[in-house]
Amino acid sequence: MPATTLVLLRHATTAATGTRLGGWKPGVHLDAGGRAQAEAAARRLARLPVTAVYSSPLERTRETAAVVARSHGLRVRVDRDLGEVEYGDWTDRPLSRLRRLSAWRVVQRTPSRMAFPGGGTIRGAQARAVDATERLAAAHPGGTLVLVSHADVIKAVVAHHLGMGLDLFQRLVVSPASSTVLLLPDGEHPLLLGLNDTSDPGA
DSSP states (O other): OOOEEEEEEEOOOBTTTTTBOOTTOSSOOBOHHHHHHHHHHHHHHTTSOOOEEEEOSSHHHHHHHHHHHHHTTOOEEEOGGGSOOOOGGGTTOBHHHHTTSHHHHHHHHOGGGOBOTTSOBHHHHHHHHHHHHHHHHHHSTTOEEEEEEOHHHHHHHHHHHTTOOGGGGGGSOOOTTOEEEEEEOTTSOOEEEEEEEOOOTTO
8 A cells, every 4th residue: 555645734723722721612713813824834735735634523623624625626524533632621721720730740741641630631532543544544545635633632643653652742842733744654664754844835
């Protein structure tokens, strides 16, 4: 089976980006800056031979994906396995308050051991997202896929494919509307072709 290229695209900004832990909260849309970021991402990816565009179910990812898909004449396919970490009781809480909690240190230092109250684990989110990358790569052999997801999910997927322990994933930076590119060859180890690209060829 030929190698499949995965472009892992983080959603663009919302009014809450950087101030609240969004999680699975519905009804959160891109702000004006985010819409501009999505357009820049579409320009960045315009020359790629994109086969399909997949998105997490949340509005901010679907809206980002729609801009990219439109430039390639494609529709957005929603895949729940690309969705955010289940943050439970932490969902939509201000980051300034969460940083005061002792559990915040666990998230930063040993995230593989963190179980969010009323929610899930980063470990579980990593497993389902990695399974999604393998499943979608197998469904599009030799293709180029754009997968629009969330920062922690993308970092966890990259950590897995690079053979990094999950407890090191906070060393990776995935900015809003950035693209990270993985090559998944059949029978060979994955290759990281690019990380956290926020360039705008139209700027």
